[in-house]
Amino acid sequence: MRVATEEPGQPRESVRTGGIQVDHYLRALFAPKSIAIIGVSATSTRSGNEFFGKVRGYGFEGRVYAVGRNGGTVDGEPIYPSVKDLPEVPDLVFGAVGMQATPQAMTEAAAAGVKVGVVFTAGFAEMSDDGARIQRDMVARCNELGMRVVGPNCMGVFSTGSRMNLTDVEHLAPGRIGFVSQSGNIALTLFDNARRHDLGFESFVSFGNQADIPAIDYVEYMGQDDAVDVILLYLESLQEDAGADFIARCRAVAERKPIVAIKGGVTDAGRRAAASHTSRLSAAEDIYDAAFEQAGVVQVRDLDHVMAVAEALLRCPPMKGDNIAIVGSGGGHSTVGTDCVERAGMTVPAFDQELRDTFGQYLPPWAPMSNPVDMTGGFTEDLTLFKTLMRYPLSRPEFHGGLSYGLYGEGWRPGLVDDNGRTFESAAPLLATLQEELGKPIVFYTPFAKEHEEAFTAMRLSGVPCYGSLAEAAAALAALKARGSFLARTEGQEGTGQDQASPSGAGPGYALTEYESLQRVADAGVTTVRQELVTSAEEAVAAGEAIGYPVVLKAQLADVAHKSDVNGVRLGLSSADEVAAAFRQMSAIPGAGPGIACTVSQQIAAERELLLGIRKDATFGHTVVVGIGGVLSEVAARVAVMIPPLDSTEFAHAIENSPVAAYLRAWRGKPAVDLEDLHRQVSALHAMCRADADIESVDINPLTVVGSRLQAVDAAVVLESEPETGDPRSRR
Structure with missing residues (x-):
């Protein structure tokens, strides 16, 4: 360089x-x-x-x-x-x-x-x-x-290549990991854990208060260092307005090598602790989740799993699907291992009869052979069975990775020598040759791997991670799946052009009325329900006749979040008399006064109702929320969070990997929500927010779904300051 x-x-x-x-x-x-x-x-x-x-x-x-x-x-x-x-x-x-x-x-x-x-x-x-x-x-x-x-x-800096140690740590084992940490104590913990995984470090920096150099600079530097194969990041906060830059630059690094991150300060109490430690408040957990996902960063939530994930990404190829073959020895461990793998988001599909017949050539009739496979201790006579049996499912295209397990090691049976003269140590590298041959990841579990042993070191150094915890093994496979998914969706794609500067968050702001808000989003290109603003019963009746019954009458009330709580919403009005009577009743709402402004709009018989929102975040700029809307939005808080700009492929990926995915798919004879149209409307709102720096937030709730048509029924736009112009009638 x-x-x-x-x-x-x-x-x-x-x-x-x-x-x-x-x-x-x-x-x-x-x-x-x-x-x-x-x-x-x-x-x-x-x-x-x-x-x-x-x-x-x-x-x-x-x-x-x-x-x-x-x-x-x-x-x-x-x-x-x-x-x-x-x-x-x-x-x-x-x-x-x-x-x-x-x-x-x-x-x-x-x-x-x-x-x-x-x-x-x-x-x-x-x-x-x-x-x-x-x-x-x-x-x-x-x-x-x-x-x-x-x-x-901060704790200082370390570099193996430069033989420089300016930290509190007496000795750091050399290796292929670069480590960027906001906390010194977290670093000490992971240094200790690394020894158990036979891992070491090429470089390390602790950045503490992050008063000057942003965390992404260190990540980017390690990304171009050929001596670093995996980057670890412990992060409590980013600098203000740094979110979009962080995503774009992390993504560029992640396309070349894995980044593993653990975020501290994701709960309310955790954010308070992070602020007292590093002087910055953290953004919400779901926003960081979205940022890591879009940037291709493999996020780990359990500190005890960080080095396990790093080991897998360092030693194994990425995984190109979800299906895991579990082959080993021990019925209880096979059951718990299956649970761990599926809880981590992967599947353990049953083996077909052909595979079971093949396993039957090596195992007794009582051995379980349907995935997981339990060789019932037969490996003690032939330590090559782990490789031999794993080969059969992993040779098939429908299986993408393997978990092998057993009471392996001297901690269980010291001095074991199988019928072919192999020991635990000499047999340990065999699975790695299969992994290299097939290009599919294999991880190994034995409860004795919590302690150091030459057999486990031999297995790890050959290329197969060896874990003393089934939860670690599952987390490792999930990380390999996430890595493979990111590489698959970015292959051949240009960058998304993330903005290098993002707006800062604002205060409580100035809320527009529903009428003003819907006008804003309609002007931006969002499909909205037809509405008319009226200030008398006669105008309301005329609007109802023009729109066509049934209609909805809503009072336009400033500083009232839920108009239904004050009888400011009337649904299903199907005649002129009903509209006129409803308007007169709303005129009697306390504080409304004579000449209250109301909207008359068509009533939509929605098949589904969505929530669509955009808000400013001090770190990441504009953030998008798509979730279950209508009356369920507060009790069924399932949302997808993402950080624009995103192309349609990235948008669909974020939706499909979110808790709201099932709600947007086809069900009970209703077609799936048109994600292309939803992406178009999200992009329109984002463009509106970017064009007007005074917009603090936009909420559309509900965004109704009828067939394949999306239509905004209610909206709330909050500005940082009161606008100079507007329809004065809508603010009465």
């Missing part, structure tokens, strides 16, 4: 490698030629001294400088009072001084021409408003001088 050079205060040059743009300061972060540790003392064992000794002891081949205001020496090396006093400008500075001294130290480093600084120190925006102000000022000044800032409140 070409490294750009710059003068302090000049605009940063970017480099492009493999189609991915990466600012060159990240090269200085992960592969520096020189490092300065700020906070070293000749007379004490401060944290700066620990990092100075660690980075030198780990074998860093570049120059390491000690910086401390009192000077002196440490380990025979001089301590310089300031970065500006060093004999050269280091690529990277690491700040380990107190919160009060940090801004000046970082600013001096920036003024000296340093490219990037890591602020290990806590006590900034995560602690107080005053800390947030100090953090903003420090970052702004460093940026003006041409330096980027990692942190504050």
